[in-house]
Structure formats: structure tokens, C-alpha cells
Amino acid sequence: MLIERYIYLAIALFCIGIVGVLARRNAIIIFMCIELMLNAVNLLLVAFSKMHLAAALPGKANAGIDGQLFVFFIMVVAAAEVSVGLAIIVMMYRNTHSVDVNFLNRLKH
Amino acid sequence: MNNVLQLVWLVPFFPLVGFLINGLLRKQLPKSLISIIGSGMVLASFIVSVLLFMEVKNGNTQVVNLFDFINSGTLSIPFAFQIDQLSSLFLLIITGVGFLIHLYSAAYMHEERSEHFGRYFCYLNLFVFSMLLLVLGANYVIMFIGWEGVGLCSYLLIGYWFKNTEYNNAAKKAFIMNRIGDLGFLIAIFWLIAKLGTVTYTTPEGSGVFDLYNKLTRTDIIGITLLLFVGATGKSAQIPLYTWLPDAMAGPTPVSALIHAATMVTAGIYMIARSNILYTMAPETQSVVAAIGLATALFAATIAIKQNDIKKVLAYSTVSQLGYMFLGLGVGAYTGAVFHVMTHAFFKALLFLGAGSVIHAMHHEQDIRKMGGLAKHLKITHATFLIGCIAIAGIPPFSGFFSKDEILAAAYEKDHLYYYLGVAGAMITAFYMFRLYFTTFWGSFRGTEEQKHHLHESPAAMTIPLIVLAILSMIGGFVGLPEVFNMGEHKLEHFLAPIFEASTKAKELVHPEVATLDHGTEIMLMSISVGVAVIAILIAWARYIKKPELNEPAGFGKVLADKWYIDELYNFIIVKPLNGLAKFMNSFVEKRFIDWLVNGVGRTVNYTSRQVRLVQSGLVGNYVLLMVLGMLALFVVKFFLKK
Amino acid sequence: MDITQVLFYALSAMALGSAIMVVISRNPVHSVLWLIITFFAISGHYILMNAQFLGIVNLIVYAGAIMVLFLFVIMLMNLNAETEPQKNKWLKLAGVVAGGCLLLVLVAALKQAEVKGKIAMLGTGDIGLIRNLGKALFTDYVVPFEISSVLFLSAMVGAVVIGKK
Numbered sequence: 044m045l046i047e048r049y050i051y052l053a054i055a056l057f058c059i060g061i062v063g064v065l066a067r068r069n070a071i072i073i074f075m076c077i078e079l080m081l082n083a084v085n086l087l088l089v090a091f092s093k094m095h096l097a098a099a100l101p102g103k104a105n106a107g108i109d110g111q112l113f114v115f116f117i118m119v120v121a122a123a124e125v126s127v128g129l130a131i132i133v134m135m136y137r138n139t140h141s142v143d144v145n146f147l148n149r150l151k152h
Numbered sequence: 153m154n155n156v157l158q159l160v161w162l163v164p165f166f167p168l169v170g171f172l173i174n175g176l177l178r179k180q181l182p183k184s185l186i187s188i189i190g191s192g193m194v195l196a197s198f199i200v201s202v203l204l205f206m207e208v209k210n211g212n213t214q215v216v217n218l219f220d221f222i223n224s225g226t227l228s229i230p231f232a233f234q235i236d237q238l239s240s241l242f243l244l245i246i247t248g249v250g251f252l253i254h255l256y257s258a259a260y261m262h263e264e265r266s267e268h269f270g271r272y273f274c275y276l277n278l279f280v281f282s283m284l285l286l287v288l289g290a291n292y293v294i295m296f297i298g299w300e301g302v303g304l305c306s307y308l309l310i311g312y313w314f315k316n317t318e319y320n321n322a323a324k325k326a327f328i329m330n331r332i333g334d335l336g337f338l339i340a341i342f343w344l345i346a347k348l349g350t351v352t353y354t355t356p357e358g359s360g361v362f363d364l365y366n367k368l369t370r371t372d373i374i375g376i377t378l379l380l381f382v383g384a385t386g387k388s389a390q391i392p393l394y395t396w397l398p399d400a401m402a403g404p405t406p407v408s409a410l411i412h413a414a415t416m417v418t419a420g421i422y423m424i425a426r427s428n429i430l431y432t433m434a435p436e437t438q439s440v441v442a443a444i445g446l447a448t449a450l451f452a453a454t455i456a457i458k459q460n461d462i463k464k465v466l467a468y469s470t471v472s473q474l475g476y477m478f479l480g481l482g483v484g485a486y487t488g489a490v491f492h493v494m495t496h497a498f499f500k501a502l503l504f505l506g507a508g509s510v511i512h513a514m515h516h517e518q519d520i521r522k523m524g525g526l527a528k529h530l531k532i533t534h535a536t537f538l539i540g541c542i543a544i545a546g547i548p549p550f551s552g553f554f555s556k557d558e559i560l561a562a563a564y565e566k567d568h569l570y571y572y573l574g575v576a577g578a579m580i581t582a583f584y585m586f587r588l589y590f591t592t593f594w595g596s597f598r599g600t601e602e603q604k605h606h607l608h609e610s611p612a613a614m615t616i617p618l619i620v621l622a623i624l625s626m627i628g629g630f631v632g633l634p635e636v637f638n639m640g641e642h643k644l645e646h647f648l649a650p651i652f653e654a655s656t657k658a659k660e661l662v663h664p665e666v667a668t669l670d671h672g673t674e675i676m677l678m679s680i681s682v683g684v685a686v687i688a689i690l691i692a693w694a695r696y697i698k699k700p701e702l703n704e705p706a707g708f709g710k711v712l713a714d715k716w717y718i719d720e721l722y723n724f725i726i727v728k729p730l731n732g733l734a735k736f737m738n739s740f741v742e743k744r745f746i747d748w749l750v751n752g753v754g755r756t757v758n759y760t761s762r763q764v765r766l767v768q769s770g771l772v773g774n775y776v777l778l779m780v781l782g783m784l785a786l787f788v789v790k791f792f793l794k795k
Numbered sequence: 796m797d798i799t800q801v802l803f804y805a806l807s808a809m810a811l812g813s814a815i816m817v818v819i820s821r822n823p824v825h826s827v828l829w830l831i832i833t834f835f836a837i838s839g840h841y842i843l844m845n846a847q848f849l850g851i852v853n854l855i856v857y858a859g860a861i862m863v864l865f866l867f868v869i870m871l872m873n874l875n876a877e878t879e880p881q882k883n884k885w886l887k888l889a890g891v892v893a894g895g896c897l898l899l900v901l902v903a904a905l906k907q908a909e910v911k912g913k914i915a916m917l918g919t920g921d922i923g924l925i926r927n928l929g930k931a932l933f934t935d936y937v938v939p940f941e942i943s944s945v946l947f948l949s950a951m952v953g954a955v956v957i958g959k960k
Contacts, residue, residue: 044799044800044803044914044915044917045912045913045914045915046910046913046914046915047905047910047911047913048803048807049915050905050910051902051905052807052810052811054898054901054902054905055811055814055898056810056811056814056833057901058894058895058897058898058901059811059814059815059817059818059894060814061780061893061894061897062818062890062891062893062894062895063817063818064776064890065773065776065777065780065887065889065890065891065893065894066818066886066887066890066891067818068773069823069874071823071865071868071869071874072817072818072823072826074865075817075826075827075830075865076817076818078830078857078861079814079817079830079833082833082834082837082853082857085837085849085853086837086840086841089840089841089844089846089849089923090844090915091915092846092922092923093844093845093846093915093916093917093920093922093923094913094914094915094916105922105927105931106922107920107922108922108927108928108931109931111846111848111849111922111923111928112928112931112932112936114849115849115852115928115932116939116943118852118853118856118857119943119946119947120943120946121857121861122856122860122861122947122950123946123947123949123950124950125861125864125865126864126950126951126953126954127950127953127954127957129864129865129868129954130953130954130955130957130958131957132868133868133871133872133957133958134957134958134960136872142872142874144771144772144773145771145772145773773886773890774886777886777889777890777893780893780894780897781893783897784893784896784897784900787897787900787901787904788900790904791900791903791904791907792903
């Protein structure tokens with residue numbers, strides 16, 4: 044399979060995520076779109092890890108394994124991020140009774 | 153034996169140590185110790201200089217490399233000292249006369265407070281150090297360091313009594329005029345670097361400036377020599393930059409003797425004598441040098457006739473004598489010029505110190521109209537001052553005669569007109585010196601009763617240098633006895649021959665049949681100048697013994713007394729327009745334009761920040777949108793614009 | 796067109812379609828469900844590329860744990876389509892245009908990149924197997940792996956602290 048196709052797919056998923064972040068006001072949807080963007084990148088990493096066969100690089104049986112390990116670590120970080128992020132959203136809901144990000148305009152001050 | 157020459161670094165080292173000790177500890181040390189350190193260091197230098205001179209006399213010369221000073225690309229400027237005939241001779245003059253003047257200063261300045269006394273000696277030692285650097289340097293850059301150093305010390309010492317505004321102005325004037333000349337020197341150095349890539353005088357491999365002069369075009373060589381000469385006019389007080397020297401008399405009298413008569417002002421002569429080959433290759437510049445030297449000699453001499461300040465007379469006399477030296481350089485009599493530097497150092501230092509002794513006795517009265525009849529009271533000063541006057545007037549066998557006549561004879565060879573004007577200058581010199589002498593020492597005392605009561609001979613520390621210098625003024629000329637007296641060869645010329653060898657050869661190439669004066673003509677020329685001097689002395693005697701009162705000058709005398717109005721002229725054509733320009737810049741350009749610009753920048757920033765602040769809405773969504781747009785822009789720049 | 800290609804296009808279409816639905820569906824619960832479908836499609840891609848471990852982990856961690864967490868939070872807040880505040884129309888349009896521009900620029904940039912003819916090897920190689928990944932993880936990457944446990948700890952502490960406020 045040509046690598047370009049994976050790249051196009053990843054770009055498309057990533058941009059859909061961006062549009063979601065920009066167009067929605069619901070904090071949870073925005074958060075989910077961020078997860079979508081992360082997954083687009085993960086997909087690309089895995090695709091790149093398969094770009095070379097071990098046979099093509101003599102003496103490096105595990106060529107490309109780093110890419111997959113990075114995906115693994117990204118999942119680890121994403122899981123941690125979600126736990127904290129959701130906690131923040133819950134707290135925000137408790138304070139404002141809304142998940143609208145536009146209520147969070149305290150940055151102005 | 154090269155070991156002795158390796159010791160050359162000691163010569164400037166001693167005064168440097170003296171400078172540091174006296175400068176740093178001037179408040180702690182007692183006056184007697186300060187003067188012992190100050191003079192002792194110069195004496196030590198003198199002793200080393202004598203050793204070096206003996207070595208050089210045996211024909212050993214050397215360039216001693218101390219360390220690399222500038223090393224950049226192909227340009228290499230080592231910190232090196234050159235010991236040869238010329239520099240060793242100057243070493244003797246500087247340290248020898250310098251030591252006598254230090255000794256004299258110890259007594260002359262004894263009224264100063266201890267820390268000022270220390271300051272004085274520290275400046276004086278720094279001056280000697282810089283002067284030695286100037287003379288010893290083996291390239292133009294080292295010479296320039298010394299050149300600037302002596303300029304600085306001159307400034308500091310002229311303004312030594314810094315509480316007097318007039319003295320400070322004199323110091324500033326000297327410094328600024330010197331800087332104008334220094335600029336010329338500096339440009340000449342850059343020019344040399346640009347054209348030859350070196351500033352070293354000469355090297356054994358033949359890669360120095362004096363070895364490569366053939367590579368320079370005619371324009372280059374004339375430009376460089378003229379610029380060097382501009383430097384020399386500043387330092388050696390020649391037209392048009394001479395006016396600082398008379399004003400420099402604001403400094404203590406020993407300073408005038410050391411810096412503004414015997415050593416610093418001869419730096420220009422040293423530089424040109426050192427670069428003699430360049431000047432020989434540029435006859436046009438030589439003519440300029442000779443013309444300016446002669447003009448200065450006559451011009452300053454005429455001014456000296458009508459001055460009433462004892463030091464001012466001597467100052468103009470110095471300017472005039474320096475003019476003679478430049479005349480000598482201009483007509484190619486390099487030996488004569490250096491010879492005159494030496495004898496002039498003796499007799500002019502003697503005259504200044506004698507004047508200092510008179511001023512000391514008169515309680516800081518410098519006006520000769522209030523003196524008179526001092527011969528009875530100041531016997532040693534009187535006798536030595538008379539010797540100095542005879543020497544400068546050019547009466548044989550005193551030293552001034554030989555050196556001046558050597559220059560005049562060379563001038564005669566070159567152009568008869570130079571000679572006649574030179575003799576006229578010599579006549580005026582004899583006249584004003586004896587005017588000074590007669591009005592100061594003869595006749596009746598014209599000062600106040602109190603001054604008369606206090607008249608006293610100076611202490612031994614002041615009279616001993618006078619006596620030594622008087623002896624040197626008497627016999628100093630014998631090192632350069634002309635061949636005409638059949639006393640063997642010209643010793644100084646023989647000694648200095650290696651320095652001027654290239655010039656001599658070059659001259660012989662141009663004029664193979666060297667038209668040396670025959671002995672008859674030479675003796676005739678000497679008789680003329682002696683006769684003229686004697687006549688001038690007689691006129692002065694007739695004029696000032698019979699009627700010693702000096703009335704207010706009128707008519708042409710007024711013009712001379714007011715120094716040809718040169719200071720006023722400079723004030724009018726240079727200072728006034730510059731002041732006007734500065735005023736215009738201040739009131740218009742500065743206030744209207746620069747202030748507007750600076751304030752405008754501030755206002756613009758203020759305004760834009762107030763507008764841009766509105767972008768910060770606090771809405772996260774907007775921020776993210778802007779961030780994405782920023783990323784977009786980065787991508788566009790990275791992939792599509794950066795080709 | 797062989798079976799892998801068919802599968803590739805099918806999974807791609809599924810991923811893109813469900814991703815779009817995530818963004819446009821009004822009800823947050825529907826969004827979550829569409830996102831789970833997207834993750835399933837991506838896991839399918841992983842398996843197609845012989846990265847079984849990541850495919851399974853993706854399902855368990857993302858589609859399983861994380862999405863359940865989202866769902867749980869949404870239900871806790873009792874959010875639905877009506878309560879969602881609507882954004883300014885123009886701002887929405889600007890977001891879509893900006894995202895579209897980014898897509899265009901990235902695709903155009905890819906046209907110039909030197910990836911022509913490079914091929915992702917599907918169905919071969921064994922780097923995606925648990926055995927190999929585990930070996931690399933516990934030898935070369937053991938330090939980051941251990942540090943990630945500290946990350947989890949701090950995330951847990953952070954979540955508890957924020958939740959207690």
C-alpha cells in the first residue's frame with residue numbers, strides 16, 4: 044500500500060479534529076476531537092513504522108519498532124490526559140452549570 | 153655581544169615602575185621619597201641607555217621582539233623595540249635631559265602639597281615612558297602608542313594646576329591640536345597597512361616599510377609622507393598647528409623645559425628622520441616640509457620679539473628652532489636636523505630651567521618688564537642663561553652654532569633663498585634672545601620692594617642641572633664638527649650614517665655629481681651667520697641697555713605682540729562656524745527632529761498596544777482559531793514561499 | 796483490487812465518515828458513539844498493518860476505557876442536544892474555513908515531499924507482535940516506561956485533587 048494514502052487519511056482525520064475544536068463550544072466534544080487528532084497521528088506513526096522491511100535493513104531486525112513504541116507511549120499520555128481533563132470539565136460544570144468554553148473567559152483578566 | 157641590547161626593555165620599564173609607584177602611593181609617600189623614586193627611575197634608564205649607546209657605537213644594532221601585539225590574518229605587528237644609532241641617541245637625550253629636569257623639579261615644585269607633588273612626578277614618569285616607547289618602537293604602531301602617550305601627558309601636565317580655568321583651556325587646546333595632527337599620522341599608518349601590509353620599519357628579510365618603498369606609487373608615497381608630516385606639525389608645533397605650544401606654557405616650568413622644548417616636540421623630527429627614505433623618495437613633500445619649516449621659523453621669531461612673558465618668548469623661540477629642524481629635514485640634511493635636536497635639547501632646556509630659576513626667585517612673576525638687574529642676585533642662573541643665549545644665537549664654539557650652520561649650509565646647497573631667509577631668522581633669534589637677556593638681568597630692578605627683598609639664588613638641586621646643561625651647551629657641538637675645520641670626520645654623521653644610508657644612496661642616484669660646497673664657501677657662510685648674529689646682539693644691547701623700559705607696543709609692534717592675530721583668525725574661521733553649527737544642531741535638528749522621532753516611537757508603541765490589546769478577548773475559541781491560522785501561515789512560509 | 800485494498804478503502808471511508816459525524820452530531824452521546832466507531836476503524840488499520848498489539852490496545856484503552864469515561868461524564872451532567880449552546884455562525888464558518896485551508900496546505904505540501912513510491916508493507920514483518928514490542932519496551936525503553944508510571948500517579952493525584960474542590 045502506498046504510504047501517501049495513509050498520509051492523506053491521517054491529514055483528513057487531523058483536519059476534521061481541528062474543525063471540531065474550532066467550530067464546537069461544548070468542552071467535551073472539543074476534548075473528543077483532540078483525541079481524534081491524537082489518533083490520526085498514531086495511525087501515521089504506525090504506517091511509517093511499516094515503511095521498511097527488516098530484510099531491507101540488514102542487521103536491524105527491529106527496524107521501525109520505535110514508531111510503534113511511540114504510539115504506545117502516546118496512548119499512555121492520552122489516558123493520563125483524559126483523566127485530568129475530564130476532572131477539569133466536571134469541576135467546570137459544577138461551578139458554571141455549563142460546559143460552554145466561552146464561559147471560561149477569565150484569561151482576559 | 154647581544155646580551156646588553158636584550159636589556160632594552162629596562163629603559164622604558166623603570167619610568168613605568170616610577171609612574172605606578174608615584175601614582176598609586178602619592179598620598180602615602182613623603183615628598184622626598186617621591187622625588188627620589190621619580191628621579192632615580194629616570195637615572196636608572198639613563199644608565200641603561202648609556203650601556204646601550206656604547207654597544208651601538210661598536211656597530212651592534214638589533215630589533216628586540218618582546219611579544220606579539222597584533223596578529224590578524226597577514227598583518228603582524230609585534231611589540232618590538234629597535235635599537236640603532238638614531239634611537240640610542242634619542243634615548244640619551246630623553247633620559248639624560250629628563251633626569252636633570254626631574255632633579256630640578258624636585259626643588260622647583262617643593263611648595264606643592266604632597267599628593268599633587270606625587271601626581272606631578274607620576275605624570276612626568278609616564279611622559280618619559282611614553283617618549284621612550286615612541287623612540288624605541290620598531291614599527292609605526294608602537295611609535296603611535298608612544299605618540300599618543302606623550303600627547304596625553306602633555307595635556308595632563310599643562311593642566312597640572314587644574315583649578316585655573318585658563319590653564320585647563322590651554323591644556324585642551326594642546327590636546328585638540330595634537331589630535332588633529334594625530335589623525336594625519338593614523339591615516340598614514342592605515343595607508344601603509346593597506347598598500348604594504350606592514351608597519352614595521354625594516355626587517356632582515358627585507359619586508360619592512362623601508363625595504364618595500366619601491367612598491368609604492370608616486371601618489372601613495374607623497375600622500376603618506378604628507379600625512380605623516382601633518383602628524384609632525386601637530387606634535388612639533390609647526391604652521392598651522394603651532395598655536396598650542398605658546399599656550400602650553402601654563403604648565404610648570406620644568407614641564408615646559410622637558411616636554412615643550414627638549415623632547416616631545418622633537419618627536420615629529422624623529423619620525424621624519426626615521427622615515428627619511430620615504431621623504432627622500434618624495435621631493436614634493438620635502439619642499440613642503442622645508443617651506444613650512446622656514447615659514448614657521450621666521451614667523452615665530454618675529455612674534456617672539458614683542459612678547460613680554462619670559463616663558464612665551466622661549467616658547468616662540470622653540471617653535472622657531474623646530475622650524476629650523478624641519479628646514480633641515482626638508483633639504484635632506486637629516487643628520488643636521490638630528491644634531492640640532494640634540495643641541496637644542498641642551499640649550500633650550502637650559503634656558504627654560506634658567507627662566508624657571510628666575511621665576512622661582514621672583515615669586516612666580518613672569519613679566520620681564522618687572523624684572524631687570526637680576527645678574528647681581530642670581531649669579532649662577534645669570535651665567536648659565538647667558539651661555540644658553542649665546543648657544544641659541546649661534547656664536548661659535550657653542551653648540552647651537554654648529555648644528556644651525558649645518559642646516560643652513562644644506563639649505564644653501566638646495567636653494568640660496570632658503571639660506572638667506574634662514575639667516576634672517578637667525579638674526580631675529582639672536583636679537584630677541586638678547587632682548588630677553590638684557591631686560592631680565594641688566595639694568596635696574598623694576599619689581600616691587602618685597603620681591604627685591606626676597607631675591608635669592610635657587611637651591612643646589614636647581615643650579616646643578618643648570619650647570620650641567622650649560623657645559624653640554626658649550627661642548628655639545630663638538631660631536632658634529634664640520635670637516636672644514638680639519639679635525640677629522642664629522643663624528644655624528646659618521647655615527648648616524650647607517651640610518652640615512654638608503655637616502656644617501658638614493659640621492660646619489662638622482663644627482664651623481666654631488667655638489668658639495670667647497671670649504672671656502674662654507675667658511676664664508678659661517679662668517680655671514682656669525683656676523684649677523686653679532687650685529688643683532690649689538691642692536692639688542694644698544695636698544696635695551698640704554699632704554700630698558702618697555703613701552704606699550706604700537707603699530708607693527710602691536711601686530712607682533714598680538715601674535716599676528718592668528719588665534720583670533722582661527723577663532724573666526726574654525727571655532728565660530730563650528731559653534732554656530734553646534735547651536736543649529738542643538739536648537740533645530742535635536743529638538744525638532746530627533747526629539748520628534750524618539751517621542752514619536754514612544755507614542756506609536758503606546759497607541760498600537762492599546763489597539764492590539766483588544767484582540768485579547770479571553771475566549772479560548774478565538775485563541776485556538778488564531779493559533780491554527782498561525783500554523784497555516786508557518787506552513788505556507790515553510791513550503792511555498794521559502795524557495 | 797485485492798482483499799487488503801478493499802479493506803483499506805472500506806476502513807478509511809468508515810473512519811472519515813464517523814469522524815465527520817463526531818463533529819456534526821448534536822447529541823454528545825451520539826458523538827461518543829461515532830468516535831468509538833472511528834477508533835474501531837483505526838484499530839482495523841493497525842491490524843491490517845500487522846500491528847496486532849497496538850490494534851488491541853487501541854480498542855481496550857481508547858474505545859473501551861476512555862470512551863466509557865466520556866460517556867460516564869456526559870451522562871453524569873445530563874447533557875443533550877438542547878442544552879448545547881450554539882456558537883456564532885461566522886465563527887463556525889471561520890473554523891471550518893481554517894480547517895479546510897490547513898487540509899489544503901498540508902496536502903499541497905505533501906505533493907512536494909519525497910514520499911513518492913514509498914510503500915507501507917502490509918501483512919508482513921513481525922515488529923508489531925507483542926513479543927518483539929515487549930522486548931524493546933523492557934530493554935531500550937525501560938526508563939521512559941518506568942517514568943510513565945510516575946506520570947500516571949501524578950495524573951491520578953491531579954484528578955483527585957481537582958475533583959475534590
